[in-house]
Amino acid sequence: xxxxxxxxxxxxxxxxxxxxxxxxxxxxxxxxxxxxxxxxxxxxxxxxxxxxxxxxxxxxxxxxxxxxxxxxxxxxxxxxxxxxxxxxxxxxxxxxxxxxxxxxxxxxxxxxxxxxxxxxxxxxxxxxxxx
Amino acid sequence: xxxxxxxxxxxxxxxxxxxxxxxxxxxxxxxxxxxxxxxxxxxxxxxxxxxxxxxxxxxxxxxxxxxxxxxxxxxxxxxxxxxxxxxxxxxxxxxxxxxxxxxxxxxxxxxxxxxxxxxxxxxxxxxxxxx
Amino acid sequence: xxxxxxxxxxxxxxxxxxxxxxxxxxxxxxxxxxxxxxxxxxxxxxxxxxxxxxxxxxxxxxxxxxxxxxxxxxxxxxxxxxxxxxxxxxxxxxxxxxxxxxxxxxxxxxxxxxxxxxxxxxxxxxxxxxx
Amino acid sequence: xxxxxxxxxxxxxxxxxxxxxxxxxxxxxxxxxxxxxxxxxxxxxxxxxxxxxxxxxxxxxxxxxxxxxxxxxxxxxxxxxxxxxxxxxxxxxxxxxxxxxxxxxxxxxxxxxxxxxxxxxxxxxxxxxxx
DNA sequence: GTGGTCTAGACCACC
DNA sequence: GTGGTCTAGACCACG
Numbered sequence: 001x002x003x004x005x006x007x008x009x010x011x012x013x014x015x016x017x018x019x020x021x022x023x024x025x026x027x028x029x030x031x032x033x034x035x036x037x038x039x040x041x042x043x044x045x046x047x048x049x050x051x052x053x054x055x056x057x058x059x060x061x062x063x064x065x066x067x068x069x070x071x072x073x074x075x076x077x078x079x080x081x082x083x084x085x086x087x088x089x090x091x092x093x094x095x096x097x098x099x100x101x102x103x104x105x106x107x108x109x110x111x112x113x114x115x116x117x118x119x120x121x122x123x124x125x126x127x128x129x130x131x
Numbered sequence: 132x133x134x135x136x137x138x139x140x141x142x143x144x145x146x147x148x149x150x151x152x153x154x155x156x157x158x159x160x161x162x163x164x165x166x167x168x169x170x171x172x173x174x175x176x177x178x179x180x181x182x183x184x185x186x187x188x189x190x191x192x193x194x195x196x197x198x199x200x201x202x203x204x205x206x207x208x209x210x211x212x213x214x215x216x217x218x219x220x221x222x223x224x225x226x227x228x229x230x231x232x233x234x235x236x237x238x239x240x241x242x243x244x245x246x247x248x249x250x251x252x253x254x255x256x257x258x259x260x261x262x
Numbered sequence: 263x264x265x266x267x268x269x270x271x272x273x274x275x276x277x278x279x280x281x282x283x284x285x286x287x288x289x290x291x292x293x294x295x296x297x298x299x300x301x302x303x304x305x306x307x308x309x310x311x312x313x314x315x316x317x318x319x320x321x322x323x324x325x326x327x328x329x330x331x332x333x334x335x336x337x338x339x340x341x342x343x344x345x346x347x348x349x350x351x352x353x354x355x356x357x358x359x360x361x362x363x364x365x366x367x368x369x370x371x372x373x374x375x376x377x378x379x380x381x382x383x384x385x386x387x388x389x390x391x392x393x
Numbered sequence: 394x395x396x397x398x399x400x401x402x403x404x405x406x407x408x409x410x411x412x413x414x415x416x417x418x419x420x421x422x423x424x425x426x427x428x429x430x431x432x433x434x435x436x437x438x439x440x441x442x443x444x445x446x447x448x449x450x451x452x453x454x455x456x457x458x459x460x461x462x463x464x465x466x467x468x469x470x471x472x473x474x475x476x477x478x479x480x481x482x483x484x485x486x487x488x489x490x491x492x493x494x495x496x497x498x499x500x501x502x503x504x505x506x507x508x509x510x511x512x513x514x515x516x517x518x519x520x521x522x523x524x
Numbered sequence: 525g526t527g528g529t530c531t532a533g534a535c536c537a538c539c
Numbered sequence: 540g541t542g543g544t545c546t547a548g549a550c551c552a553c554g
Contacts, residue, residue: 010140202553312531385490
């Protein structure tokens with residue numbers, strides 16, 4: 001699948017999983033009715049403890065992003081796309097603002113900061129798809 | 132002083148303090164020989180436990196950014212500016228890359244992502260100094 | 263286990279713990295991949311506060327002697343044996359030199375000093391293993 | 394004078410001063426009736442705070458090693474030589490035992506340990522007087 | 525006043 | 540169960 005986790009980026013692993021599920025829904029990589037990977041499968045894939053995945057899924061259920069279907073697994077709810085698209089910019093914006101604020105306060109000039117952002121963006125896009 | 136902490140940004144408080152000290156040194160807001168605020172004073176100012184500040188300062192000492200002058204306080208070392216400038220882009224870049232990567236993978240297009248960054252940047256610079 | 267601390271020997275407890283871990287690694291009593299005792303267990307065994315053990319372990323991690331395995335414990339790193347053997351004589355030599363220097367300056371003659379050392383050595387070896 | 398302090402050897406500075414005064418008395422470098430250096434002079438010489446020297450002297454007075462003579466200074470008491478000679482081996486032996494014990498437990502063999510001691514002894518005696 | 529060390533005990537993330 | 544973080548508050552050494 002499309003998930004990857006970074007244990008050093010400050011965010012809790014279960015939180016990273018939850019965010020990535022939401023982003024996948026926002027991106028229509030996951031659509032209403034789709035089944036998310038099983039706890040055990042995703043845990044193996046991410047080299048993470050199943051409890052951690054279970055916790056992420058549990059919280060996504062309580063946010064109505066996922067819903068359990070007995071004996072089948074967890075599937076994306078009909079309302080999830082709207083909800084996830086709405087949250088996307090908020091979730092990303094908060095983290096982004098935090099790091100930009102720190103950078104700003106570190107004394108980088110506007111130009112240096114924009115250059116740093118551009119460098120990182122081009123590194124990212126060099127190897128990635130461009131939608 | 133110039134520090135502020137955000138308990139919700141994922142980074143441990145002691146780490147935020149350490150980074151901000153380094154950034155202040157990189158920005159020449161703190162220069163070799165300057166005394167950093169006392170453990171107790173900074174703790175009070177940040178509404179944080181003195182041990183948390185002490186831990187940040189201890190790690191800065193072990194990184195040779197600060198040096199203790201017995202009974203007097205902790206002083207920025209002569210080598211600190213170089214060291215902190217060298218680390219600045221690495222420290223910021225790592226966090227920045229992490230959030231950009233997440234944003235990228237969330238399905239935002241290049242344009243949407245750049246727009247998000249620009250929005251945040253302009254919000255920041257609206258109220259801040261411009262070096 | 264093999265640790266014991268002496269609160270009256272001048273060294274901070276966390277430092278004594280750190281040194282003894284390194285010495286155990288140098289002595290191959292702890293090998294790469296071995297888990298060190300848990301913070302809580304060692305704290306109980308040494309009748310010491312868990313935070314004190316945690317501090318020792320944290321510093322050993324920052325020296326690359328230990329590495330954390332999430333939810334499992336702390337493990338001796340592959341590079342630790344070399345590193346610890348290299349440090350052993352330095353760490354011991356420094357303390358030894360300090361006390362010998364003091365003895366020397368106290369006016370003991372060579373012979374008295376050597377005799378004092380020999381006495382202590384034989385007391386130690388009377389009850390200890392001989393490798 | 395004959396004192397020197399090592400802020401890194403674990404012993405408190407005031408303790409190092411006290412021990413060295415006692416050792417000087419044991420060694421007859423200081424004799425009953427001799428005045429020890431004034432607090433301010435010794436403090437300047439050792440680059441140490443006068444309060445620290447004062448504390449060392451205060452404790453030596455309470456141990457009857459020094460006695461104050463109004464308007465004159467502190468002088469070595471008649472009983473001091475006996476007392477200091479008696480304490481010498483105890484004080485040194487305790488520190489020595491502590492470091493030898495640590496070395497012993499670090500897995501050094503008898504031979505390696507004796508060699509380490511001999512090395513340090515010869516380094517010391519290379520540059521020092523031999524009584 | 526300063527920092528350094530230690531204790532006691534809480535809560536969190538993860539296995 | 541594990542380690543990590545933080546709080547609250549004590550005592551010590553030193554200026």
